[in-house]
Amino acid sequence: MFKSRYHIFLSLLAVTLISGEILDRGWWNHTVFYQIYPRSFMDSDDDGVGDLKGITNKLEHFVTSGVGAIWLSPINRSPMVDFGYDISDFKDVDKIFGTMTDFENLLTRAKALGLRIILDLVPNHTSDEHYWFKESINRTGKYEHYYIWADGKGKLPPNNWLSVFGGSAWEYNSIRNQWYLHQFHKKQPDLNYTNPEVQEEMKETILYWLRKGVDGFRVDAVPHLFETNYTLDEPTSGIEDDYEYDSLNHIFTTDQPETYNLVLSWRKILDEYAYQHNTSEKVMLIEAYATLENTIKYYNYGSIPFNFYFITNATDASDASVFKDIIESWMKAIPKGSIANWVMGNHDRNRTASRFPGMADQMTMLAMILPGVAVTYYGEEIGMVDKTDITWEETQDPLACNAGREKYQSRSRDPVRTPFQWHFQRNAGFSNANKTWLPIHENYTITNLIVEQYQNESHYKVYRALTTLRNTSDALKFGSLSVDVINNNILYILRKTSEEAVTLLINFSKDKQGKVDLTRVLTGFKNGVIKVASVGSKLRQNQTVELNNISIPPKVSIVFQAYPSSKAPAEYVASLQTIILALSFLIITLYK
Ligand SMILES: *[C@@H]1O[C@H](CO)[C@@H](O)[C@H](O)[C@H]1NC(C)=O
Ligand SMILES: *[C@@H]1O[C@H](CO)[C@@H](O)[C@H](O)[C@H]1NC(C)=O
Ligand SMILES: *[C@@H]1O[C@H](CO)[C@@H](O)[C@H](O)[C@H]1NC(C)=O
Ligand SMILES: *[C@@H]1O[C@H](CO)[C@@H](O)[C@H](O)[C@H]1NC(C)=O
Ligand SMILES: *[C@@H]1O[C@H](CO)[C@@H](O)[C@H](O)[C@H]1NC(C)=O
Ligand SMILES: *[C@@H]1O[C@H](CO)[C@@H](O)[C@H](O)[C@H]1NC(C)=O
């Protein structure tokens, strides 16, 4: 029903704004998106914290790596209690990252290189240092109802709601003599989205950045946007949780139905803007940790919900069938004609190479070979791992600080946010500061971009071979998808057109050699050629793959390409043409 509503809206728009045109519809369909955590990417002014100029100086990295779009974790003005996820001015850049001019330069340079820039929109709350909140405390005019305020029960908070960061979700304010809701840190008061003025403010924010020229948004923590029944307790979930939050069933504070219409209203803003200004279509990616059904629903409201199932549902111990189920359940659930996406890591989760020791390449291959959008978290392209030995004194993440000295390590997201490892020199080439905001991983002398570019085989070489294949192979762009498991241990993913087949084979076994016969799956195809092999596999690019007898060592994965027996691949056709041309030339010469 809502899908059709969205379409009716689009047709109306097409009629009323006939002068405009949305260009490059679905430009993201086969794009590799890359998440930059700006504090940790590149430091241009040697204060130990990454910045916008640093990113601008490194944009070529994305061109050589085959990345098409970059999303920046928040760069807005912020007291940095939650490193930019606590915003005090939605329309400015924080000093630590640079100036608005720096951002404009970044956009200009990115556009010149053909790269798209996506910003992080953090609508779930503001900083308590935002002037809206200060005015709201004073009940000044329209600001009175910008946040969720409620009376306490005597000296107690209004109800039992809990913060994701631990403890009550309510904080008392003595000036207003009321409690405000904060689903995260107490310095992050939740906005009141039932208030049309608040929705209008967010619309203005979106338009502000669209006018600067951004290509879309990644929207943070969407399921937490609406709350209801402010005076009622949430029921207990029966789960014992040291950090409390999971001990309640969040029926009033997450996944409220209004959320979907709010997302749709943002889609309208993006489309209207693109029509009126004759620009490329704008993308909207949604961060929603919810049930599959509730997550998928966002597709019907003009957005792409991130697919986190490789993060939440797979571990190092999962066998091939778990992976098959993750892939198939997503592909089956998404509405017809919508574009799948695969996320392997982000700034909140342990790094892929740490979650899947020795199998990082397999995860990159999955993201790149499966249809749709592939998302890379910075550092994944070189196989960066978590820095697990950050001390309590060095700890920065508020979630870890809130957990206290005893428990900080199990909560901390610092291990996944350490500076990018560019080369083997001081501070891994990230900064010339004497101290970086988080320590550099001690493995930077081996795991870094420069070294990996020169090695015969490296995670970066695997990454580049995969993006190159994505950008050249029609089977990966438009081909059909089949997924299956052989002998419990081996997963294959087949992408096929009538002209070409690309196959990913992963052996999940830690000790058993795999033997595979794919002649029946690839009927009518000739033997294949390895395009990419995981690091340490001893298999090489261009090596032949005999379809009836593929041998694959434990923990190894390969991607190979095959062509139909009847049809010659384009290269042969090309060389045939050259031969014919040469022959004709010879004949003509002889004839003369
Ligand atoms: C929109 O831009 C495209 C490409 O720049 C151009 O071909 C087209 O004529 C423009 N349309 C309008 C209505 O300005
Ligand atoms: C992206 O996919 C959508 C839906 O299948 C399609 O309408 C659109 O034309 C595609 N765009 C590109 C650039 O592939
Ligand atoms: C709120 O009221 C107090 C006391 O009247 C005043 O000092 C303060 O400046 C006001 N804050 C704002 C943001 O207007
Ligand atoms: C949210 O704002 C609306 C005004 O638009 C107001 O009626 C409502 O009481 C506010 N909700 C809370 C919990 O403050
Ligand atoms: C919670 O609020 C909704 C409206 O937002 C209402 O329909 C529902 O009945 C309330 N639930 C309870 C248990 O009071
Ligand atoms: C993920 O795991 C949960 C809990 O085990 C399960 O209920 C759900 O079906 C799984 N989802 C997918 C997409 O695999």
Ligand SMILES: *[C@@H]1O[C@H](CO)[C@@H](O)[C@H](O)[C@H]1NC(C)=O
């Ligand atoms: C990351 O892994 C460590 C163990 O290596 C674990 O204690 C911690 O809880 C994990 N962190 C997150 C955010 O999942």
Ligand SMILES: *[C@@H]1O[C@H](CO)[C@@H](O)[C@H](O)[C@H]1NC(C)=O
């Ligand atoms: C690093 O420390 C040295 C010695 O204290 C000092 O001379 C230098 O200016 C510092 N460098 C930076 C970038 O702060």
Ligand SMILES: *[C@@H]1O[C@H](CO)[C@@H](O)[C@H](O)[C@H]1NC(C)=O
């Ligand atoms: C550091 O690199 C070495 C060599 O590649 C590896 O054996 C070791 O496990 C790495 N350390 C961590 C913490 O990943």
Ligand SMILES: *[C@@H]1O[C@H](CO)[C@@H](O)[C@H](O)[C@H]1NC(C)=O
């Ligand atoms: C790297 O590859 C080249 C050419 O294939 C080969 O000669 C060389 O021995 C290889 N180096 C290593 C360290 O494997």
Ligand SMILES: *[C@@H]1O[C@H](CO)[C@@H](O)[C@H](O)[C@H]1NC(C)=O
């Ligand atoms: C594989 O073949 C391609 C083109 O035929 C070539 O560019 C590439 O260098 C070869 N790779 C290896 C490792 O020999």
Ligand SMILES: CC(=O)N[C@H]1CO[C@H](CO)[C@@H](O)[C@@H]1O
């Ligand atoms: C899902 C989630 O927690 N998203 C973000 C919402 O805001 C908090 C607090 O700022 C962030 O830490 C989260 O990443």
